[in-house]
Amino acid sequence: MTSQSGPDPIVLTLFANRFMSVAEAMGRSLRQTSISTNIKERLDFSCALFAPDGDLVANAPFIPIHLGSMSFAVKYQMQRHGKTLKDGDVLMTNSPHAGGSSVTAVPISSAHVLKPPHSHLPDITIITPVFDTTTHEILFFTASRGHHADIGGILPGSMPPTSVSIFEEGAEIDSFKIVDGGVFDQKGLYEYMIEKPARYPGSSGCRNIRDVESDLKAQIAANYKGVQLLRAMVEEYGLKTVQENMYHIRANAENSVRNLLVDVAKRAGSNVLTAVDYLDDGTPIQLRVEIDEKRRSAMLDFEGTGCEVRGNLNAPISVVHSAVIYCMRAMLDVEIPLNAGCLVPLDVRIPKNSVLSPSRTAAVCGGNVLTSQRIVDVVLKAFHACAASQGCTNNLTFGTGGKNGDGVAVAGWGYYETIAGGSGAGCGWHGTSGVHTHITNTRIGDVEILERRYPVLVHRFGLRPGSGGDGEWRGGDGVVREIEVTHPLQVSILSERRTRAPYGMEGGGAGVMGRNTWIKQRR
Template identity: 80%
Template sequence: MSALATSDPEGPDPILLTLFANRFMSVAEAMGRSLQQTSISTNIKERLDFSCALFAPDGDLVANAPFIPIHLGSMSFAVKYQMKLYGDDLKEGDVLMTNSPHAGGSHLPDITIISPVFDPESKEIIFFTASRGHHADIGGILPGSMPPTSVNIFEEGAEIVSFKLVKEGTFDKEGLYEYMIDKPARYPGSSGCRNIRDVESDLKAQIAANHKGIQLIHQIVGDYGLKTVQGYMYHIRNNAERSVRNLLRDVAKKLGRNVLNAVDYLDDGSPICLRVEINVTDGSAVFDFEGTGCEVRGNLNSPISVVHSAVIYCMRAMLDLDIPLNAGCLIPLDIRIPSGSLLAPSRTAAVCGGNVLTSQRIVDVVLRAFHACAASQGCTNNLTFGAGGKRSDGRAIAGWGYYETIAGGSGAGPYWHGTSGVHTHITNTRIGDVELLERRYPVLVHTFGLRQGSAGAGEFLGGEGVIRELEFLEPLQVSILSERRTRAPYGLEGGTPGGLGRNTWIKQGREEDGEASEDGSLTTREINIGGKATIRMGKGDRLRIETPGGGGWGVPTGKKASKGDGDGVEHIKNWAARGSLAEREAAQAGF
């Protein structure tokens, strides 16, 4: 049922609408501050790879702070799955834990903690608070739990469909250890969590963050009453729904047509196709991904919840309004995903790359269909390294894992240049701090700076990618999971593509490997390892990661305009008329 159907016929007070939107967002922000302050891992405390949000009693997203976009759209799927699973069997003090893509998860390292909020009088659930954090190691075949070579979900670590981590206020440590250590290790070649103490501590921080949200919700209800609070919860969703409907009507009017098409390809050649058909009468749209490639043997398959996250992110990003990202943004959309495709894979398909890489490509395809801007780097450049796990004799040894995503260039638009060296679209995390990285882990950062010449050219330039080169001070298992190494981020309106990324292993010669030259000196080799690789690097070896740049927009000065953007996509009328910045802003009004 549309949220509009539940609205007050008299309409909301605009002042209270803004007030409640900000109060709900402040709950999520306070949850995030609590999680950052009480966590201990580099991933959550320093890189801020987490999200917190508030959900309606039916599981719909109400409000969030600006955390990780790919988490926020899919967390609603996780909440609704648990509601369906438990029904009325949830009690005050219960806390649920899940990470399964089958149950609304993104990929396995992203563990979601869900807490119901009960009304003290009626004892009914009036809200849910939830937090999702990326944990550096949850087991699997490689340290960091982001194996570039995984071909099924069992190789990626612990999968939890549903687990009552806290039952009526009692923390289930034994059950946690069974899920995180014992079960993943049963799969051949796989290990359990290599550093369970850090994971346990961060999970407790997530529980505390959820509890902070519960306290603040009760405070808001105490100030205004439950009826008013929940009434404005629906009004906020209605406002988002109306905004998206107006956006879709404006797009059809400005482009002069109501059918939009776009296609882009993963580095392995798998297509992601999208056809958007807008109904200008009611402001709805069908997003049809028919024609997208079949499930892949690797890990670039994307859970359905992640597809919805990417779409809701794009719709919210194109809105020229300051409203919370919430479920209302999806109500006007009918998202159709072909079964068996890489966007709706089988139950056991590997997905760790689908969440962080394929989702970026989905965003690129949606923004291309709407002709909103050139492609950003289209990658998150996932670097993991660590030690420990299961030995060849089957014995498990304690270890650790580190994970980070690396920035690149953003795409240019009708009246703006792209930004250099930023995390784009679905990731929104920090890079690992150099001093902290070198203090906590056996690595040295040789280079970290902008990659000159990687930006797409045009009237408006794309952003530059970055170069990050690390030296390893002891033998470690090092993995890279990346895209845009063979297919460049596209430019639009005559702008050129951004530069391709590249991953290079700088291997130090060793006598035992027969790598000495005739005079006895050891040689150093540079080896292109491709976009997805895992390598046992020796002491002194280095990895140089060069990330993609963003695409350019518009014909570069001094060049003739072409009839297309270089890859067979029909040339669409420019959103912004050539002229002053004011004219460009006017052309973009409402978009």
């Protein structure tokens, strides 16, 4: 219901929660029907709803780094397939590049998306159009993104710390119709996941295609659950009412961010905010925020950020937008779904050929999980919201299989987990200890499940006392996780904040840097 003064706030809240409940139901379906440890136990997945123009409508509280960039993926697929999509089609993609190196400002609500956008290769997105059963027009899209623990590449787990090219990180899928008119294309899936990545020197195809295929089918089923619930909502309220409230929810998010920008400028006593931080290799992430109080908008300019790096800390522009939209939503003191409206008042400018706008073949697996954390810290630092958090997802992978010394493919598997840390403190509150922070929201691998399924023993898992940083309001402490490998495995760690400590704020102390230790037993 809409009055002359605007939408009914009660009705708006009800519809916001109804949309979020659809995403939550999709998530429950995905968890119940998946089989991999990373998706079923660690909950490294996200589900969301999108408008017919590809803008994010609503989501459940899943993984922030997924949710901001999924809109890019939906819009790219819309452009790629146009009006050729039909009921029963399901699309699959994981290609991480959006807009190439020529994009300097790409609002997430923009319809101009030139290249297939994503975060990093293990995050595979499944997209399903929701058609009107009468007019056959697209009403919504449902989408799910899951982190698949092995999709090929040079190391089990598909998160190699030494990668210098995207081809070393596993299978890349620009656009694949995994379901065509209701028919699952297993042959095409195997070609993308096994055959193509194995053609690159030193790389292997997916080491455990059975788990990946099963989890992809779980994502397809989760999307269909969303399709059913959205159609039921339209049948109950009528398409006009549902879509009106969908756009009102977006407008409400936009207005909330505009109010935030004005409040921040007044509290800071300045319309210009700046911040800089550095990756462990010295690459700067620099930000200048200019707030226009009259227009209630802001420009976020990352000019001065370092150039593309040879390693894998490059972050595609969709990752930058994910970090920004997360920060905007996190700083709001009103309960609204994270959606595209949060970015409408913002002009995000990303310098060409930088670590935040890498070239087509650049390695990116670390940019999604490490550089993204540094972007969040820099945005929150500029807005004076809180001290730095752990700034790292502490990525641990291990597994077996791939090409042997003779170049013959050997079946195997890959395991992936992120290890918790501490969150930064703010004015009036302590940080939280032993949690995943900011762009990730997964669980850590359960010790009993980990030891039962894999050849490892966890000797210690607990807090790292005093590591959070001193102050009137203390930062949250990190953790210690000691794992013994009981069988020959390939193990790798991809991490940050090992040479540059998480900084304090307002005179507060810095947190303790992370440390990776490898102990080799003599047998």
